[in-house]
Amino acid sequence: MTPTVPSESLWVQVKTILSNGPPAYTFFTLYALISSLLLISNPRTSLTTDIIFVFFLLLVMLVYRSSVHKYFKHTILLFQLCIVLPYFGTLNPFYLEVATQAGIFVTLALGLNVVVGFAGLLDLGYVAFFAVGAYAWAITSTNQMTLINPDWVPLPPIAFYPFLIFGLILGTITGILLGLPVLRLRGDYLAIVTLGFGEVIRVLANNLDRPINFTNGSQGIREIERPNLFFADFVRNTLGWNLSDQKLYELFFYFAVLLIVFMTILVVKRLKESRIGRAWEAIREDETAAIAQGIPLVRTKLLAFAVGASFAGAMGVIFASKQLFINPPTFDLLRSINILAMVILGGMGSIPGAILGAVLVTLLDLQILPRTANVLRDLQRAGFPIPAAFDPTQYQRMLFGLLLVIMMIFRPQGILPDERRKEELIADEPDDLPEQPDQSDSGTPPPSAATPNGSK
Amino acid sequence: MAAEVNAPASARFGRRSPLEVLRTVFGPVFQLFLFIVGSALALSLIVVLLALMQMGSRPDILTRALTILPQVIIDGLVRGFLFATIALGYTMVYGVLEFINFAHGEIFMVGGIVGAAIGLMLFTSGMLAGVPVLLFVAIVVLAGMVVSGSLAVAVERVAYRPLRGSPRLVPLISAIGVSLVLQDVVRLIVTNTPMGFNARYHTPDFGSPIRLFEIDLGERVVPVIVSPKALVFISVALLMLIGLNYLVNATRLGKAIRATAQDRPTASLMGINVNRIISLTFLIGGALGGAAGALFGLNVGAVNPYMGFIPGLKAFTAAVLGGIGNITGAMVGGVVLGFLEAFVSSYLSLFTNGALSGAAYADIAAFSILILILIFRPSGLLGEATTQKV
Numbered sequence: 128m129t130p131t132v133p134s135e136s137l138w139v140q141v142k143t144i145l146s147n148g149p150p151a152y153t154f155f156t157l158y159a160l161i162s163s164l165l166l167i168s169n170p171r172t173s174l175t176t177d178i179i180f181v182f183f184l185l186l187v188m189l190v191y192r193s194s195v196h197k198y199f200k201h202t203i204l205l206f207q208l209c210i211v212l213p214y215f216g217t218l219n220p221f222y223l224e225v226a227t228q229a230g231i232f233v234t235l236a237l238g239l240n241v242v243v244g245f246a247g248l249l250d251l252g253y254v255a256f257f258a259v260g261a262y263a264w265a266i267t268s269t270n271q272m273t274l275i276n277p278d279w280v281p282l283p284p285i286a287f288y289p290f291l292i293f294g295l296i297l298g299t300i301t302g303i304l305l306g307l308p309v310l311r312l313r314g315d316y317l318a319i320v321t322l323g324f325g326e327v328i329r330v331l332a333n334n335l336d337r338p339i340n341f342t343n344g345s346q347g348i349r350e351i352e353r354p355n356l357f358f359a360d361f362v363r364n365t366l367g368w369n370l371s372d373q374k375l376y377e378l379f380f381y382f383a384v385l386l387i388v389f390m391t392i393l394v395v396k397r398l399k400e401s402r403i404g405r406a407w408e409a410i411r412e413d414e415t416a417a418i419a420q421g422i423p424l425v426r427t428k429l430l431a432f433a434v435g436a437s438f439a440g441a442m443g444v445i446f447a448s449k450q451l452f453i454n455p456p457t458f459d460l461l462r463s464i465n466i467l468a469m470v471i472l473g474g475m476g477s478i479p480g481a482i483l484g485a486v487l488v489t490l491l492d493l494q495i496l497p498r499t500a501n502v503l504r505d506l507q508r509a510g511f512p513i514p515a516a517f518d519p520t521q522y523q524r525m526l527f528g529l530l531l532v533i534m535m536i537f538r539p540q541g542i543l544p545d546e547r548r549k550e551e552l553i554a555d556e557p558d559d560l561p562e563q564p565d566q567s568d569s570g571t572p573p574p575s576a577a578t579p580n581g582s583k
Numbered sequence: 584m585a586a587e588v589n590a591p592a593s594a595r596f597g598r599r600s601p602l603e604v605l606r607t608v609f610g611p612v613f614q615l616f617l618f619i620v621g622s623a624l625a626l627s628l629i630v631v632l633l634a635l636m637q638m639g640s641r642p643d644i645l646t647r648a649l650t651i652l653p654q655v656i657i658d659g660l661v662r663g664f665l666f667a668t669i670a671l672g673y674t675m676v677y678g679v680l681e682f683i684n685f686a687h688g689e690i691f692m693v694g695g696i697v698g699a700a701i702g703l704m705l706f707t708s709g710m711l712a713g714v715p716v717l718l719f720v721a722i723v724v725l726a727g728m729v730v731s732g733s734l735a736v737a738v739e740r741v742a743y744r745p746l747r748g749s750p751r752l753v754p755l756i757s758a759i760g761v762s763l764v765l766q767d768v769v770r771l772i773v774t775n776t777p778m779g780f781n782a783r784y785h786t787p788d789f790g791s792p793i794r795l796f797e798i799d800l801g802e803r804v805v806p807v808i809v810s811p812k813a814l815v816f817i818s819v820a821l822l823m824l825i826g827l828n829y830l831v832n833a834t835r836l837g838k839a840i841r842a843t844a845q846d847r848p849t850a851s852l853m854g855i856n857v858n859r860i861i862s863l864t865f866l867i868g869g870a871l872g873g874a875a876g877a878l879f880g881l882n883v884g885a886v887n888p889y890m891g892f893i894p895g896l897k898a899f900t901a902a903v904l905g906g907i908g909n910i911t912g913a914m915v916g917g918v919v920l921g922f923l924e925a926f927v928s929s930y931l932s933l934f935t936n937g938a939l940s941g942a943a944y945a946d947i948a949a950f951s952i953l954i955l956i957l958i959f960r961p962s963g964l965l966g967e968a969t970t971q972k973v
Contacts, residue, residue, distance in 0.1 A: 249752050249755065309957070312961075316957055320950075320954055320957060323900075326950065327950050334943040337938060337939070338935075525766075531759060531763070532761055535746060535749075536757065
């Protein structure tokens with residue numbers, strides 16, 4: 128399975144020992160304790176902490192992949208994500224922010240995974256639904272309300288909580304509205320139309336400051352309301368933790384995102400295993416056969432679109448109130464591609480894959496790229512011939528583009544592939560035209576052309 | 584049987600009379616001309632009707648609408664030929680591979696950057712003023728064609744060919760990746776050269792704008808002008824379209840391309856080297872895109888690495904509008920879309936009294952057209968009814 132490990136037998140041995148029986152329990156308990164201790168004793172933002180943080184998160188995946196008891200898994204996860212990480216977050220807010228961002232993108236990736244992975248509909252404008260949710264809260268919670276109509280007042284902060292549900296519904300409605308006309312289209316047309324739709328939403332956000340100021344145009348909306356902390360008194364007086372408002376907000380958003388991620392995973396997992404999930408897979412594999420089996424095509428596709436969009440809508444609300452400021456460039460095509468790259472990196476159709484992809488790409492974005500930039504700058508100062516204008520954080524397009532191309536050529540099923548999806552992407556014989564070796568060609572045929580999928 | 588085999592090649596391949604060749608080459612061009620006139624007339628009529636409807640509240644609106652009309656039509660022509668030349672690349676690749684070459688917008692952008700680089704080189708060496716205008720245009724267009732064409736072929740080799748035969752989404756995602764990579768690679772290159780991110784496109788002096796005619800309004804005279812650069816753009820684009828029509832409709836190579844587009848396995852059975860034809864299609868499409876980029880940059884005066892995205896998307900819209908896979912359709916779709924955009928961007932603010940900015944909503948108009956066409960007539964304006972297209 129893993130070609131990078133030279134002696135596979137040893138690797139397999141280690142893997143079986145560490146995923147079963149008493150050694151596994153000891154190993155994971157020790158791992159959890161040691162990584163937590165290391166993390167808490169290193170509260171500064173540095174490369175060492177970065178590495179520890181990555182190992183800390185790696186445990187989550189290792190535990191998930193091992194075959195220890197369910198309750199043990201849950202205990203470890205609970206300990207890591209609900210106790211150690213938030214506590215560490217009070218010491219160093221940067222890492223809590225990284226975790227929160229990762230959580231937001233995990234939800235988005237899971238939502239897009241429903242559309243792209245389960246139902247096989249390539250949606251390149253997914254961020255539009257996210258934008259709709261974010262702008263809905265941004266407009267209704269700030270003075271934009273009064274600008275639209277002098278009689279209206281902004282919503283109070285407490286309205287944030289019901290508004291999450293509203294964001295969910297709004298996302299669903301937008302998904303259905305977009306889906307209704309375009310879902311009859313076949314794959315690649317759908318991709319372009321959704322891309323166009325994403326652009327339309329961005330252009331609208333950019334231009335709807337006239338004739339009535341809805342979105343404040345390219346200036347963006349500032350001072351978006353945060354939810355009120357109804358539990359602040361409880362935390363401070365009853366629990367006796369003296370935390371500042373800022374820290375409480377950070378923790379609040381972390382837990383809110385965690386909760387939503389948890390609920391999303393639950394919903395997506397159940398959906399995947401349900402009748403609907405199997406209908407999506409049937410449509411993805413063969414539309415005609417699916418129709419013949421009595422699956423209502425448009426309704427099933429629409430459901431995938433709506434489910435995907437609803438998560439994005441709800442997350443948009445949280446994102447807007449967490450960031451306090453949104454503007455149209457926040458929701459550009461690159462963001463959609465970013466989420467798509469997460470899904471593809473992890474494996475289309477695979478839930479753990481989407482989670483892993485989202486965490487990896489977020490870490491890459493927030494930690495690895497800035498660190499590399501620092502290293503490059505140091506090298507530059509030391510006299511290495513690196514172009515002055517080269518800053519890795521500014522070349523995300525190149526990075527994600529390369530990621531997409533390389534994944535498609537060498538591992539289209541992703542890092543943690545979904546079983547059924549893998550079968551389609553790997554064992555699929557070219558049904559269209561068998562690659563015929565061209566005898567008459569004067570040029571040298573590329574070696575990769577001979578084996579269509581890199582399989583066998 | 585033997586006699587048939589021994590018959591001269593010209594008879595076997597059915598050499599056509601010069602008149603027939605002329606008809607196959609200029610037939611599509613004539614069709615294009617009809618569509619240009621038709622869409623210009625139809626859109627002008629709509630403008631006049633809208634103006635008449637608003638006459639009650641704003642009495643001067645008809646004259647204001649009519650005075651800018653000729654300028655809008657010229658603008659529409661330039662935009663239309665731009666979209667048409669880019670759309671040809673999409674449509675040819677689609678015809679042969681049934682695959683949307685997402686990176687085609689970037690191929691177009693590279694053509695523009697190459698043109699700007701040549702302009703800058705001539706400028707810094709001080710030779711720019713001495714170069715005759717037509718020679719300059721020829722150099723820029725040819726360089727853009729060569730670089731963009733070879734780039735398109737290279738992209739096909741590296742990123743698309745290994746994926747042939749995979750599920751549909753796989754090459755599409757790869758193409759999106761290629762598009763992003765090209766944008767940033769070009770950005771990396773231009774920001775580290777004297778060109779800079781927003782590269783100025785140095786050209787020799789093209790002379791002052793040509794006054795076509797003047798509209799006498801009584802109190803003032805409104806001239807109708809066309810810039811020489813726009814004129815160059817339109818005429819070169821037209822020449823390329825005619826050349827392409829000749830290549831595809833009247834040569835053996837064109838026949839091979841059409842055969843491959845119709846049925847790849849059968850074409851390969853007939854002795855056509857399908858892989859070479861596919862490379863060739865990318866070469867031609869890329870060359871046209873590159874030439875369009877070089878001319879577009881020359882017309883606008885500046886280029887940047889991200890400029891290919893929106894024109895690429897709109898050219899795709901144009902290809903769909905005309906019927907994807909259909910070469911004449913791509914030209915017609917491009918021109919119709921160009922006119923539509925020019926009219927929306929010029930008249931929207933006039934008719935809404937400045938409330939909506941036309942330039943911003945022209946994009947929305949283009950995408951709405953795409954969605955409407957795909958819903959109501961997925962085969963496009965000229966496309967033949969195909970069941971598997973959507």
